[in-house]
Amino acid sequence: MASRTAPHEQHHDSAPPNGLAGEPAAGGHDRGERKAPSKLAFSNDNPPASEDEYDDESPRPPASTDLGFEAVTPGIDPRSYLAKRTTTTSGAPSVSYFSRNDVTIPSRTGLRDPLSRQTTLPYKMERRESLSEIRAANPDLSLSGNIISATFSAPHSFTYRTGGQWDLKSRRGQSALIDSFAYLSSDATPWNHTVVAWTGEVDHPSDAPLSPPETPPTTTVGASSLNPLSAPVPVDATSKPAPVQSEGLWVPKKDQERLEYELRHDKSMPTIPVWLSDEAESTPEGITLTDQTRWRRYAEHDLYTLFHYKQHEPSDGRKERVQWADYYRMNQMFANKIIEFYKPGDIVVVHDYYLMLLPSMLRQRAPGMYISFFLHSPFPSSEFLRCLPRRKEVLQGVLGSNLIGFQSYSYSRHFLSCCTRILGFPSDTLGIDAYGARVQVGVFPIGIDAAKVESFAWNDTVTEKYNTLKSMYEGKKIIVGRDRLDSVRGVAQKLQAFERFLELYPEWREKVVLIQVTTPTLVEAEKGDPQKKVSSRVNELVMKINGQYGSLGFSPVQHYPQYLSQDEYFALLRAGDIGLITSVRDGMNTTSLEYIVCQKDGHGPLILSEFSGTAGSLGDALHINPWDVSGVAEKINLALTMSDDKRMAMQGSLYSHVTSHNMQSWISKFIRKVYTVLGDSNNAIATPLCDRALMLSRYRDAKKRLFMFDYDGTLTPIVQEPSAAIPSERIIKSLRLLADDPRNLVWIISGRDQEFLKQHLGHISAMGFSAEHGSFMKNPHSDEWENLAEKLDMGWQQEVIDVFQNYTDRVQGSFIERKRCALTWHYRRADPELGEAMSRECHKELMEGVGTRWEVEVMAGKANLEVRPTFINKGEIAKRLVKTYHNPGAPADGPDAGPIEFALCMGDDFTDEDMFRSLNALSGPVLDADHVFTVTVGASTKVTLARWHLLEPEDVIESVALLAGTDDIQQVSEVNLAALSSVEGRVPGALH
Numbered sequence: 001m002a003s004r005t006a007p008h009e010q011h012h013d014s015a016p017p018n019g020l021a022g023e024p025a026a027g028g029h030d031r032g033e034r035k036a037p038s039k040l041a042f043s044n045d046n047p048p049a050s051e052d053e054y055d056d057e058s059p060r061p062p063a064s065t066d067l068g069f070e071a072v073t074p075g076i077d078p079r080s081y082l083a084k085r086t087t088t089t090s091g092a093p094s095v096s097y098f099s100r101n102d103v104t105i106p107s108r109t110g111l112r113d114p115l116s117r118q119t120t121l122p123y124k125m126e127r128r129e130s131l132s133e134i135r136a137a138n139p140d141l142s143l144s145g146n147i148i149s150a151t152f153s154a155p156h157s158f159t160y161r162t163g164g165q166w167d168l169k170s171r172r173g174q175s176a177l178i179d180s181f182a183y184l185s186s187d188a189t190p191w192n193h194t195v196v197a198w199t200g201e202v203d204h205p206s207d208a209p210l211s212p213p214e215t216p217p218t219t220t221v222g223a224s225s226l227n228p229l230s231a232p233v234p235v236d237a238t239s240k241p242a243p244v245q246s247e248g249l250w251v252p253k254k255d256q257e258r259l260e261y262e263l264r265h266d267k268s269m270p271t272i273p274v275w276l277s278d279e280a281e282s283t284p285e286g287i288t289l290t291d292q293t294r295w296r297r298y299a300e301h302d303l304y305t306l307f308h309y310k311q312h313e314p315s316d317g318r319k320e321r322v323q324w325a326d327y328y329r330m331n332q333m334f335a336n337k338i339i340e341f342y343k344p345g346d347i348v349v350v351h352d353y354y355l356m357l358l359p360s361m362l363r364q365r366a367p368g369m370y371i372s373f374f375l376h377s378p379f380p381s382s383e384f385l386r387c388l389p390r391r392k393e394v395l396q397g398v399l400g401s402n403l404i405g406f407q408s409y410s411y412s413r414h415f416l417s418c419c420t421r422i423l424g425f426p427s428d429t430l431g432i433d434a435y436g437a438r439v440q441v442g443v444f445p446i447g448i449d450a451a452k453v454e455s456f457a458w459n460d461t462v463t464e465k466y467n468t469l470k471s472m473y474e475g476k477k478i479i480v481g482r483d484r485l486d487s488v489r490g491v492a493q494k495l496q497a498f499e500r501f502l503e504l505y506p507e508w509r510e511k512v513v514l515i516q517v518t519t520p521t522l523v524e525a526e527k528g529d530p531q532k533k534v535s536s537r538v539n540e541l542v543m544k545i546n547g548q549y550g551s552l553g554f555s556p557v558q559h560y561p562q563y564l565s566q567d568e569y570f571a572l573l574r575a576g577d578i579g580l581i582t583s584v585r586d587g588m589n590t591t592s593l594e595y596i597v598c599q600k601d602g603h604g605p606l607i608l609s610e611f612s613g614t615a616g617s618l619g620d621a622l623h624i625n626p627w628d629v630s631g632v633a634e635k636i637n638l639a640l641t642m643s644d645d646k647r648m649a650m651q652g653s654l655y656s657h658v659t660s661h662n663m664q665s666w667i668s669k670f671i672r673k674v675y676t677v678l679g680d681s682n683n684a685i686a687t688p689l690c691d692r693a694l695m696l697s698r699y700r701d702a703k704k705r706l707f708m709f710d711y712d713g714t715l716t717p718i719v720q721e722p723s724a725a726i727p728s729e730r731i732i733k734s735l736r737l738l739a740d741d742p743r744n745l746v747w748i749i750s751g752r753d754q755e756f757l758k759q760h761l762g763h764i765s766a767m768g769f770s771a772e773h774g775s776f777m778k779n780p781h782s783d784e785w786e787n788l789a790e791k792l793d794m795g796w797q798q799e800v801i802d803v804f805q806n807y808t809d810r811v812q813g814s815f816i817e818r819k820r821c822a823l824t825w826h827y828r829r830a831d832p833e834l835g836e837a838m839s840r841e842c843h844k845e846l847m848e849g850v851g852t853r854w855e856v857e858v859m860a861g862k863a864n865l866e867v868r869p870t871f872i873n874k875g876e877i878a879k880r881l882v883k884t885y886h887n888p889g890a891p892a893d894g895p896d897a898g899p900i901e902f903a904l905c906m907g908d909d910f911t912d913e914d915m916f917r918s919l920n921a922l923s924g925p926v927l928d929a930d931h932v933f934t935v936t937v938g939a940s941t942k943v944t945l946a947r948w949h950l951l952e953p954e955d956v957i958e959s960v961a962l963l964a965g966t967d968d969i970q971q972v973s974e975v976n977l978a979a980l981s982s983v984e985g986r987v988p989g990a991l992h
């Protein structure tokens with residue numbers, strides 16, 4: 001591989017921050033040159049409590065170790081703690097790497113590693129393709145070899161201590177995902193891998209500094225409350241600044257940079273942290289972290305709940321708007337961070353529902369970026385997603401991707417149907433046509449690192465604990481349950497089913513014990529009252545069952561509301577005679593996968609809820625409906641009475657599935673699919689969703705701005721009766737405000753005739769009009785209409801009318817619109833199929849007849865055919881307006897003096913492409929290309945010359961209102977510039 005230094009390293013490597021300069025990292029990590037050798041040590045000694053949540057409840061295998069930090073201070077070499085070993089499994093070299101570690105980064109003196117024992121990781125590998133093999137197989141792509149994984153929470157949680165010391169702990173949850181990051185970063189794959197992740201809520205002991213030294217008090221409080229420039233987002237007209245916080249954690253720049261440096265140089269998983277804060281909370285001296293939990297609220301309160309089919313009560317919407325604004329900005333901050341170091345050819349993989357807007361935000365900044373998205377949670381049916389007020393934005397956000405992955409087929413089907421039903425985008429089973437490109441959808445059930453689980457589950461300590469458990473419950477069958485205490489895990493349903501089982505099958509009383517471990521929820525929306533409710537229901541049921549079926553010497557339910565150590569966890573899974581998972585909605589339940597690995601000898605069947613995403617992959621488990629308690633009870637009995645042969649066969653097949661569909665194969669398949677999809681020649685580059693934040697910032701910076709708006713399908717929706725397409729109050733107000741600003745030149749460039757435009761918009765005297773596709777023009781502040789077609793021979797009109805009349809007679813509901821110059825035949829009230837067919841026929845007839853004798857153009861519009869003189873078109877008008885108004889050399893005080901510094905042109909149909917074409921040609925030679933916004937409206941499959949895309953007239957109206965500052969949007973406009981100021985950090989030349 002050609003030598004190449006990762007871009008972020010180029011920025012940051014040369015001078016290690018905070019006193020580290022001049023001390024080169026030992027064994028420096030040049031990702032472009034060659035991957036650092038795999039580390040083969042692993043610690044499972046004294047791990048954190050091994051609770052792990054995947055999307056759901058899934059206990060995490062032991063925290064891996066070694067942040068890969070090389071000695072940053074002479075004399076302390078973390079490698080001295082770590083034994084490196086290479087092992088082989090079945091002749092193939094096993095690959096080991098580290099994912100996580102608990103480490104302390106002291107303020108200045110290198111690293112202290114609390115780990116003392118290592119274990120080898122015998123990974124089962126995917127065949128390692130080399131980058132040159134991949135490139136050769138995908139000649140149409142220019143793969144850089146870099147993968148960027150964007151994930152909400154960093155693999156570590158951070159504590160910041162007085163004196164500048166950072167403590168890092170393995171974060172609970174998502175072990176399969178985090179293992180996959182470590183795998184991609186290892187030399188088991190050919191990729192250079194970087195994780196981009198939020199720091200998470202930085203913890204701090206009570207003595208940590210809460211305010212920056214010598215800083216005005218405004219920066220120590222929630223800046224959003226004081227600074228209107230720090231709150232909501234452009235697409236949200238009504239968001240209000242976030243609530244006031246009285247204090248925050250102050251982290252000086254040098255300590256921020258030191259942590260960043262260490263994480264970036266973590267060989268096992270190079271990580272670039274995203275610091276989430278409002279603009280005003282971040283100063284050159286450092287950052288104030290205030291109300292850190294706010295960044296997760298929308299995702300966990302609105303998305304998590306809805307995706308798990310839990311709808312909360314509607315509110316007045318204020319809180320949601322604030323949370324949405326935070327969600328939007330959080331996604332923006334991720335986009336900004338990625339754009340800082342992204343290089344063309346990098347593959348970006350965005351993970352989970354926290355970052356659903358990120359794909360589109362990235363696409364807006366770098367249209368050619370290779371973007372994929374993987375949803376780890378379930379995805380709801382369209383009937384449910386409809387309830388989400390921001391459903392459209394969320395779907396559009398994800399559709400910035402080239403590939404979208406789901407855990408199960410039903411989630412992908414729901415997604416496709418949402419795109420069709422909510423956005424109106426055509427879809428088939430493989431993908432969606434969106435924004436002129438194809439977005440592919442696939443199913444990639446996540447796997448676990450089975451080899452690692454196996455190696456941990458069979459160590460001596462675990463075996464000892466397993467023996468203890470077995471002897472405690474000698475003569476009894478053990479049912480194992482381990483769940484997070486939130487409402488979708490179905491713990492109450494499990495207990496009810498167990499109660500029913502004891503009732504239906506008295507022969508098993510005193511012979512079966514349910515060991516149920518519950519751990520606190522990690523999801524914001526489930527904390528507090530909801531968790532208390534579930535907890536008290538669970539306690540109630542436990543008491544009831546034990547009261548009814550227990551005795552002084554034995555309680556059939558052993559409930560442990562606590563975290564288990566990982567050894568205890570694996571011992572429990574090994575000891576189970578039945579694994580019982582009753583979740584009512586669940587993305588992918590990795591506890592069930594770990595249970596299967598722990599039951600490799602085949603004695604304990606798995607009973608699995610059909611509502612878990614895992615059910616689709618584990619066909620050999622005993623599937624149950626947790627709402628059918630008697631059915632579950634019957635399955636428990638079946639599992640206990642099943643013949644050994646049957647049980648062994650079932651478990652054997654499950655085990656081979658889990659070990660072959662493991663974490664390594666999951667991520668490898670997903671990445672392979674990304675470049676297969678990208679290599680598909682049908683995959684045109686999508687027209688990105690209009691970046692309104694950027695547009696707003698350009699608009700505000702410009703002293704002279706030109707606007708060109710099409711009318712039908714752009715400012716108003718297409719309606720059955722053309723005369724009924726009248727402008728809304730809101731758009732009139734916005735247009736008037738824009739036109740009244742002396743810096744603005746606002747034009748409507750339409751196929752409509754003068755009468756119509758005068759009637760509905762003529763009262764805005766500061767606006768210019770071009771009617772009938774450019775045949776007539778009226779300048780701002782003038783009542784005079786110029787007839788550009790005056791000298792033309794209109795003899796063609798009668799011929800066209802004759803043809804149109806013939807088709808009008810044949811197609812019921814069609815009609816002719818006669819304008820002074822152009823003629824239109826409409827079939828929008830006719831049968832659509834007949835209209836389409838006749839229109840094609842009519843088009844041909846006109847082209848072959850009148851079109852050969854006259855200088856006219858026949859244009860297929862939206863359910864219409866139009867004929868107008870060739871020399872006049874909207875593109876010519878656009879050119880003419882630029883020529884008139886763009887006067888860089890004119891005297892500053894002249895009427896049309898100065899250059900056009902911002903141009904916005906919006907249109908929806910074929911005729912508007914002429915304007916886009918003209919403006920594209922002028923962008924560069926005449927106008928500054930980065931300040932010209934050509935925006936097409938509508939049709940998701942549209943191939944357009946415009947650079948940006950908006951879905952429908954409603955979005956145009958929102959955008960115009962944003963620029964005009966109508967309603968209470970002014971405040972939002974203000975805030976956008978600050979909150980999104982870093983949009984300038986775009987990829988150079990990323991725009992067409």
Ligand SMILES: O=P(O)(O)OC[C@H]1O[C@@H](O)[C@H](O)[C@@H](O)[C@@H]1O
Binds near residue numbers: 711
């Ligand atoms: O150019 P616009 O504003 O999209 O209008 C296109 C056509 O839209 C139709 O709805 C009108 O009836 C036509 O008269 C018009 O030419």
